[in-house]
Amino acid sequence: MELTAFELLSALFILVLAAFVGYEVVSKVPTMLHTPLMSGANAVHGVIVVGAMLVASTAHGPIAIVLALVAVILGTINVVGGFVVTDRMLEMFKGRGGGRG
Amino acid sequence: MELTAFELLSALFILVLAAFVGYEVVSKVPTMLHTPLMSGANAVHGVIVVGAMLVASTAHGPIAIVLALVAVILGTINVVGGFVVTDRMLEMFKGRGGGRG
Amino acid sequence: MSTLEILTFLVWLVASVTFIFALKFLASPKTARTGNLLGAAGMALIVLWTFFTHDATSPEADPGMFGNWWIIIVGGAIGAVIGWFSAKRVAMTAMPQMVAIFNGAGGGAAALVAVVEFLRDQELHPGELLPLAFIIATLLGAIIGSVSLTGSIVAWGKLQGVIASRPVRYPGSQIVTGLLFLVLIGLAVYVAVIEPSTPLFLLFVVLALILGVQLTMPIGGADMPVVISLLNAYTGIAVAATGFVLSNYALLIAGTLVGASGTILTQLMTRAMNRSLVNVLFAGFGTGGEAAAAGEGEEQLREISAEDAAVLMAYGKRVVIVPGYGMAVAQAQGPVRELMDLLISKGVDVQFAIHPVAGRMPGHMNVLLAEANVPYDRLKEMDEINDDFADTDVALVIGANDVVNPLAREEGSPISGMPILNVDQAQNVIVLKRGRGTGFAGIPNPLFSNEKTAMLFGDAKPSVENLVAGVKQA
């Protein structure tokens, strides 16, 4: 768990650059796509499930195990629900540009 | 000079993220600004002068010293010339949007 | 570093890149769906890799950890089933609530991971202070994740109608919030630099959960989409903090990406409503009921029958349909599409005027109309169509209110300055609504008493069906 200064600073560089990427990449999104984009971004932060898996794998004692289990459940809901609901929203747009009935 | 795997991998992450930033940041540039942008980017890579300074500070032996000196000169030309010429190009645009004579 | 560890870093990098492309693609209509699938693929990659190799990334892994596999399998199965079915079943109009719940789940997971990490570390080194950067990141993950969890639940409740959707305030509520913040800061400092006390850490988490409620209750239900977007960005930041704690670059990057893109998205949303984020969070806008009573009620409104309205449209040259929140509530998009087809077959030029904040989430109208297969090229954005109302025979307003309220053009109303659709420039305006209910801003709408305007009262769905029948006969 010891973090060296070098690791910290590297993480800081990565954080700053990722923030720029996040900002730039969505800064031109049309209004129409605000909600699907929000929903898609929501699914992406579901990657927390990986963190939940990591702490679950080393948890011991009933409290830690229950908390880790809940964390895995919540994280999975976030990921699975997030991507599926986004896909459903986007499916609605498929008829665009001349969609017939 | 030994690079640990961790350092290498951190550098790789930074490289990939920086490439995204570089791409996103200029992808909407209007034609009119192509040349100044090229020139400004040219000035930015003049940061190589920092590398030249670093090797110069530890150079010994006549060959290394001469090469380092030339590197510093070239790097400085790149930086100073780059920013100045870009500024001159951009100065030309100042009269825009109704510039009078 | 072992080869497995190096490979793990590379998997993180690949997953991060797919997340970047996912967001990039989601920001453009043509590629949005591919983007979402790409994100899902990256997620599958990293989850499976972690599952099969997780001892590799956690050097202090419990030797007996294979005994913990069941947590991941059972938890994953339960979560997947819940996530899948709720996402598949949810009605189109309830999607914002659904996103809120999923976001809250992510925030809760981030908070729990921080808690479990803290507990584990205290078990390994009892009473030992953690390195500062590490404990700061842990506390950040815990507080932001917790706020996101309970805040999202409140947002869900308000949108679902389980909790009063009007701004809920009690005397001294600001002071309570202030005190909460102070206590939280005090606890954080104590745990970080004085003594890593587990009970105090847990108290910190509980107070953070309360803070989430305290911050979202005073916000009106109709502002919830913005709040959800903001909480989404929060969860991103909590995930990034967790990534820092676990030295996991994939979490760090994905969390930061969402934190940054969520922040700008929240700004874009408030800008479309012509308000500032501060205003949304603290102004208690969207007072619903209260203001409504004050407003309308007395003026005479001119009514029109469905038959007459149908004739007006069938013999017009140009009809512009203005959908709003009421169309979503009534689920009237199907009949609206039918009405459009009929009118077009009679030679009428039909277009839809889409206000950027019509409905309750950005793109709400686009989504509903696309669902009903209204061709995309008939949907016009506000700026595109606003000049054309002058030569429009009939503007048919279906369950829209605030987005066509001329009060926005005057000073002093809550919606002052918001750009609106110029329906009052059309030759005739027909408004479909159930009664004298106000819109989201809870203010009266002078458009309804305008002499050009005729009201067709009733739920939008049967009303539109009556119009369809009328046009058929006309």
Next chain:
Amino acid sequence: MSTLEILTFLVWLVASVTFIFALKFLASPKTARTGNLLGAAGMALIVLWTFFTHDATSPEADPGMFGNWWIIIVGGAIGAVIGWFSAKRVAMTAMPQMVAIFNGAGGGAAALVAVVEFLRDQELHPGELLPLAFIIATLLGAIIGSVSLTGSIVAWGKLQGVIASRPVRYPGSQIVTGLLFLVLIGLAVYVAVIEPSTPLFLLFVVLALILGVQLTMPIGGADMPVVISLLNAYTGIAVAATGFVLSNYALLIAGTLVGASGTILTQLMTRAMNRSLVNVLFAGFGTGGEAAAAGEGEEQLREISAEDAAVLMAYGKRVVIVPGYGMAVAQAQGPVRELMDLLISKGVDVQFAIHPVAGRMPGHMNVLLAEANVPYDRLKEMDEINDDFADTDVALVIGANDVVNPLAREEGSPISGMPILNVDQAQNVIVLKRGRGTGFAGIPNPLFSNEKTAMLFGDAKPSVENLVAGVKQA
């Protein structure tokens, strides 16, 4: 890590952020100048910090290194003087060459840094193989930097007219290039994994320098702006590689930023010319002289006197001026501005039609006309003005050729498919050029023999001055 080292990392981070903002701001007209200044500020910060602390960032620094300060001071002073004065003195039309030279200097510096690092490492650990990642980055920095150096010099020479600007090819030149590549790869592998031989490393650098010449000579002078942009991206990559070698994140980020943005910029440039990068690099387009001989020469061209042309314009309602490379060569922008003012004072509507690739660099015409204080709102982009030529009385073509060549609309010519300005739709076309010279693409232009067209031969500057005199009298 010492505090000083940590601070150094933070300085790198700040400098990197200013570079990002510099590029971001440079991409938008309103903020471009601020962006450039910001980049310069970040550069000053990092250079000064490095100067005063450089022992901090190089743990193996020579204890006697203070003796090396003179290198930095002397080198910096010489470089600053050369850079400053050449940048201040250069004529507007020679700016692309200037950028080429500055870029070459950067590439040369990157290559030299790689060489010095290699030499130093061999001195410290003679005959020892370097870690693979390290030697790969060193070799990359050396080869790309070298190619960028000599390639830029060739580009400069072609634009300056020092080297033949036509594509220079000799029989078997492709084979020589192929062989060069093979030998370079062989040397790289040998130095990296078999024996870190200094002579072979130096041979590698020399061959890389030759490669730069070999790759750019076959490209026509008129394609040089694209080549410069590409070499600019190369230098960025070389700098990034050097940053990797020196474990310097600022160099790594700045280099990568330029590498990525330079690549996309090169693409945008080739797209504006409706060509692919492959086509630019290998097709030997811009054959100048050769094709010219084949093309024009025989048809009768209708000539017009400056007086007659002046009358035509002074009594027209609408004149569109189409500037091209010839206006830049003749430095006629001042008189052109005068002509515009005069015509406007006579009630004529005057506009400029700016083709995206008119001149020899993107934005060339905008820069020149802005220099002459032509108001920005009179400059119309191609798409904006192309439909308006039909009701234009006089299209005045000043030293433009390819961008108004109707052959582009037909198959089979080198410029087929390039969008052009529709001057041939104007009522009258007046073309100012010196003689029967072709444009950059070296092909005949049927516009000149069009019955609507009248030629006013002579250098553009006196010709325009004659037009000014004529309009004054009209």
